[in-house]
Amino acid sequence: MGDAGTLTAMLLVAVFAPVLSGLATLALPFRAITMRVLVAFAGPAASVVCLGSIISRFGMDEGAVGVPFIPSINCNLDLIADPLSLFFGLLVSGIGCLIVLYARGYFGKDEASLRRFYPTLGFFATAMMGIVLSDSTMGMFLFWELTSVSSFLLIGWDWQNPRAVRLAVQAFVTTGLGGLALLAGVILLGVTTGQWTMSGLIKLAESGALLEFDRGLLIGSFVLLFIGAAAKSAQFPLHFWLPGAMAAPTPVSAYLHSATMVKAGVFLLARLFPILAVLGAWAPTLISFGATTMVYGAYLALRSAELKKIFAYTTVSQLGLLVCAYGLGGFEYSHGGHSEQNLIWPVMQILNHAAYKAPLFIIAGAIMHLAGRKELHQLKGLLKTHPILAVIALLAAYGLAGGPFTLSFTAKEAFLYQIVHAAHENPQLWIVGVLAVFTAMCNVAIFVRMLTTFIAKPTAEGRLEHDAHASSDHALPHDEGHEGGDPDRHHHESGFWGACIWLPAALIVSIQYIGGIAPGWFGRLIQGIETHTLYWEHLAEGSTLAAFGHLVQGEISAALMMSLIAMGGGVALGLSPLFRTPVVDVFNGLFPGVMRSTEWTGFHLFHVLQSGNLRHYVAATLGALLVGVAAVAIYDPAVLEMPEWAPLGHGGHGLRIIAIALAALICLTSLIMPFTSRRVVRVLVMGACGFSVTGMYLIYQAPDLALTQLMFEIISVILFMLVLRLMPEEHKVKYHISKPLRAIFAGAVGLVIGWTVLHGGSIADQAFGERLMAQRNAQGSQVIAVADRHADGHSEAYMGGFESTGDERLGSWFERHSYEGTPETHGRGGGGKNIVNVILVDFRGYDTLGEITVLSIAVIGVLSMLASAPGVSTRRAGDDPEHSIVLAGPQPKLRSCLLQTGMSLLLPLMLMFAGYMFFKGHNEPGGGFIAGLIASVALAVYRMAEGREALRRLLPIKPGTSAALGLLIALVTAVMPLVAGLPLLTSVNTHIPLPGDGEFHFASAMFFDIGVFIVVVGVSVGMINRFEEELE
Amino acid sequence: MTLLLAICAAVVFAVSVYLLLGRELKGVAMGVFLFSHAAHMGILAMSGQPFVKGAGGASPMKEPPIIGLGEHLVDPLPQALILTSIVISFAVTAFLLTLLVTTHRRTGTLEVNALADEDRPAPPSRHQFIATEA
Structure with a gap:
């Protein structure tokens, strides 16, 4: 296997290992819980190993490999191994491993839940790996929608709870509609540029050829792609689904709705950054939506009481920050003699968020699980009752606050530095600076509140709850999962598996402090995956303190000042009683409102349109036909002209009389029908009409048709007679002609049909005549071919593109191949002389x-x-074979x-x-x-x-x-x-x-x-x- | 002769539409039946005139689409399509008639307007949409 083959195989394993291992757990028997965890763990672990070995073996920029999937719509399993995809892949699979362990701690010995959880989690992990490793844009869309599906399954985990189901639907519809916008964007971009892979687009952008395409189409596709990214990454005003998604079990919240899936939108923007950031619309769009989301999320986080809600809104806020950062990256400025994009350590920003938010969620789940409390103010004295949880929570929250000696500090500085830089050129961007400071204040205030709550004296209430949990420790049956309406209460156990409920958080949060205490070393570690490392010089010295030194000097001091203001203000805000009462986000009503009005409108429309009356449907359908024909006639009056080729023709002398007689018979017999309502007369007249049609078939040299129609007519008349005898006779003769409107309508439709037939037949004639003429005049096969093509061009235009093979009429093709084959059909013929039958x-x-x-x-x-x-319920015994012989004799x-x-x-x-x-x-x-x-x-x-x-x-x-x-x-x-x-x-x-x-x-x-x-x-x-x- | 077929198709079609718009289902069933006749004649016309337009007066008939019968055969494709259609419309007619019998037994009526009220959904009320809170 060559290098490309190895790379392909490794990337495919990285993508599909999680779902395969998840499915493999289904095969395990019950009471094999440890085995189940290990098998589920193996999937994401295999992904980590594969990606790691790709980095060590091929380096970072190996490029793209293609595996065809549906090439006809440019939807392939093209995979790419570049810094961005490898980083995200490692993030997704790495946290995935830890979430597998956490789920074991969270669900405890509730094996039924784990059996359901691991396959779904594997499904999600594969979808997410697919997004980040896809090179094909259509392929990415496919995986993108799969994450929406898996997210739906996981949010609606508690499927008996209508609220959870409703929130799952809300999240699914919101991100799903965003996904449709993404699909439209991908297609528009692909059609505009002809490129269906990310690597192709990046190459195009690097060569500068991208901007030569239509600017309007590029901006259109950017807007569509941004809507997709914004819906997934919960940008204002589509942010409402993310806090709602907290109905999911906490492992899901920690994994999907903080660390990975919601980052998909940011990831998409990161992918598109080198491609579309040159567009003028990029920076203003991303900055305005991102900054609004950032500050709105932070404010709501401050006004929330429930732990998971708080963290959900800070996630919204942080996502806004990331989008805003990529927006600011759209500005360029000169640095050291060459032009640079204003983007600093974007990958670190993403990593930073995952490194404190996932632990926060994990601990929030653990607290609810162990202490049975959801709301922050109920957690007084947590430090004493659950010291490990409290310490980890505070360490992570310190990261949220962006205090010194955390990775978060560096990340925040980088962001503020970006703002300051951009604001030097566009002064109105100082507004973003103010918003960023307010956001940071909110984050600090949340940390301060957590700290003061945790170190406060435990209230009687809190202690009571703790004791209650301890005493119920043995009371709960082992396999029982959900207790009452609270999905977070579970039986808890001790030992390693019990520790799994906080251990992953400790591991992840350590990244914060490694990166914060040794930024130089950490910077070198992740330098390879960074794309924009301008800030690097300020960190290379080896410590935060050194960075401080640099920050104090020069223009960066502005960023540091902002940071200090935020910290001071945040501490004050956190201690003050301001903004403590919870509020409800007004946008929570958006989705239900839209759904309700959609349903309401739909119901009313349905009631108006679906009358249930057959006559209305027939009239509507044929009325649409008439309107369409009228529109065509207005647009192109030529269709109203009489066809050139005399339709009556001059041939078939003897037969012409017969044909005219038959036609008169057909018209007469059918016209009698509306004038009588006596059923026998009607059926007989109908049969007469059919027999006249049979005659018409004979004139048109169609013996097969005539024979079939004859027999068919006989059987139909018999059928009609039988059925009508089953029904009551009409009371009296009604002359329906009293409905002139109906007659006019029917006449108009008939006229349209007749006119169409006349034209169609004339075109066929014309084609035949031209072919004949060419045959007679030139007697050269080439000319025939030309005439055929010409004639077919006509008929195709009228017959809606009836496909013909090569240069000839379809009918002639059948004629040539009916009996004997030609080289065209590899010598195979139909072997029959009756072409219709063949x-x-x-x-x-x-x-x-x-x-x-x-x-x-x-x-x-x-x-x-x-x-x-129902009439058959009075069946006679004669219908049963046993009794039939008895009754066969005396026929009634x-x-x-x-x-x-x-x-x-x-x-x-x-x-x-x-x-x-x-x-x-x-x-x-x-x-x-x-x-x-x-x-x-x-x-x-x-x-x-x-x-x-x-x-x-x-x-x-x-x-x-x-x-x-x-x-x-x-x-x-x-x-x-x-x-x-x-x-x-x-x-x-x-x-x-x-x-x-x-x-x-x-x-x-x-x-x-x-x-x-x-x-x-x-x-x-x-x-x-x-x-x-x-x-x- | 195309003109003849066109007139026939137009008349039969008009009659069938008139019957389809009628008030009782037996007429509707006959309308559907006639409908297929009109469609068949329309397709048949697409094979062109059944005779060869001669250079001077003489215009011999084309031959049925059977190999060896002559130089100019009628286009076989419309015929094959109609043959299929005849059989399908037989199935549709039989099925429709059965529906008629069943409908009459269940509801006791074949009036289209009376049947329309049979399964009519109730008018929507606001109470159906209970406010959902997130």
Whole structure:
């Protein structure tokens, strides 16, 4: 395996290991809890190992590899290994490992929950790894939506709680709609630039070619992509879903909604930064939304009481800060002689947030779990009752406050430095500076509040609660998870697995202090993954104190000043009683409000549009047709002109008279129908109309059609007669002509259809005429081809792009290949001279297969509906085969002697004729359909003459069964060629010499035709038989 | 002759639409049945005139689409499509008639307007949308 192969394999393992290990836990038996944890742990751990070895083996900039997935829509599993993706990949998989352990501590021995949790978590981790490692933009979108799905599953974890489900839906719809905007953005960007991979886009941007594309389209795609990122990263005013997502179990909050998934939006902006930051819209958009989110989140965090809520809103705030930082990066300024982008240590900012927010959530879950308290003011004296939790919480909160000797301090300085720098050029950006200071004050105040609460004397209430937990330690059954309505209360155990509830937090928070105390060493460690390291010089000295020294001098002092103001103000704010009463975010009502009004509007629209009256639907559908035609006629009046080629023509002398007579008959018979409501007259007239149409088929040289239509008409008339006898006769004759509006409407629709037919037919004529002329004049195949193409150009324009093969009419293609093959079809032909039949059983055999399936479904519908109709509850015993013989003798009905005598003669003749038509079918008019219909007519009339028992004696199997049998034969014939490695429905032809002169032509398509035959007989006889039974 | 077919298709179509807009379902079923006739004639017209337009007066008929019958065959494709359509419309008609029988047994009426009120959803009320708080 080459290097590229190794890289591909490793990246694929990194992406898919979590979901595979998650699924593997499903295979484990119960009572293997440690094994379960270890297997679940193996997935993200494998990802970490893979990414680590990629870094050690290939370095950071190995580039992209492609694995095709759906190349036709540019959606591939292209993966990329660059600093950004590797950093995010390590973040996701690394924290994923710890969350697996934490879940074990959190859920305790509740194995049923773990069994549900680990596969879902693995699913999420894979989706998230997919986002960060994707090079393909469409592929990234795919994984992006998968994270929304997994997030939905995890927020709605407590699925019996309607509130959790509602919040899950809210999060899913919000991020899902954002995802759609992202998809639109990806497509617009891809179509505009022709690039469907991130690496391609970056190359394009680096070469400067990107800005040569249409600026409006680029800005449009930027806006769409930003909406996607903003929805995912909870930017104002779409931030409401993130605090709501805290209904999830705490491992989920710690993982998805603080450290990883909500960073996907920021990640996307980081990916797009080198591509789209050159756009003028980048900086103002990101800064304004980011800064608003930042300060609004911080304010709400200060006004929240519940621990998870507080941390959720600080997460919103921090996400705003990150977006704002990338926005500020859109400005450029000269530094050391060359132009630099105003972006400082962005990756460290992201890492920093994960390194204090994940521990905070983990500890919040642990506190709720162990102390049973959710709200901050209830946690007085935590330091005494749960010292480990309190210490870790305070260490993490110190990071939140951005105090010195934490990574957070450096990160905040970098951000303030960015603001100061940008504000030197754009003074209005000082507003952002003020907002940032206020945000920092809020964060410090939260830390101060936590500190004062934790070190305060425990109240009686708090102690009581602690004792209660201790005493209930043994009372709780082991496998019981959720107690009451509180998903965070669980049985707790001691030992290593018990410690798992705080251990991951301690590990993660240590990053804060390693980075804070030894920034130089830490800086060198992560330097490789940073893209914009301008601030590096100030940290390289090796300690925060040295950095302080630098910060005090020069322009950075402004940033430091701001930091000091924030700390002082924050301590004062935290100690003061200001902003202590909780408030509810007004935007919480946004989503329910929108949902409610959507439902309300939809319901009303439905009530207006869906009247339930068939006439309204018909009128609306055909009215739309009329409006459409009118619009076309206004747009292009040429469609109203009479076609050039005289439609009546001059040929077919003798036949013309007959044709005119037939047409008159068709029109007359159909026009009688509205004027009578006597059902017998109507059915007979309808039949007459059908028979006249049969004549028309003959004139148009379609013997197959004429035969089929004839039989079909007979069966239909019988069917109609039977059914109408089941219904009451009308009370009196009604002349519906009293509805002139209806008549005018129907006339208009008819006119449109007639006009369309006239044009279509004329175009076909014109094409034929031109081909003929070219043939006669030039007698060169090339010219024919040209004329064909020309003619087809016309017909295509009118027939909605009916596809033709090469330069010819589709019909002529069938004509050439019907009997013998040509090189075009690798020498394979249909082996039949009757082109229509060959089309049905060979060229378009798949259609026919579908068609006989429809027939079978229809007969199933007929038989089952009639069986279930209430009227059948009074079934006669004669329907049961056991009793039928008893009742067969005395028929309750009088039967026509004439019909009986006639049928006894005709039945064998007609069946023989059907057989003849069947075998003749491949080369002459005939075939399975026609033969089937002839046999059906014979059997149906026989059934009418002789009754049910006679038919049953004649046909040993039930008609419904035979329909199924025929379908089976056709299916087997269709599938057989697959066994031999040929395409579906391939026909094999042989000629078997017969004694004497003739030979029997055999095509395997004949078996298919047999299937068709049996289905047709089964269906039509079955239906008629059933209706007659209803009558008897 | 295309003109003849066009007129036939127009008339039959108009009649079928008129019946479809009628007030009772038996007429609707017949309308559907006629509808398929009109559609078939429309497709048939797409194969062009059934005769060859001669250079001087003589215009022989085209031959049915069977190989070996003559030089100019009628376009087989519309015929294959119609053949399929005939069989499908048979299935649809039978199914529709069964529905008619069942409907009549269940509701005792075949009046379209009466049936429309049968399953009509209740008008929406505000009480249905309980305010959801996040």
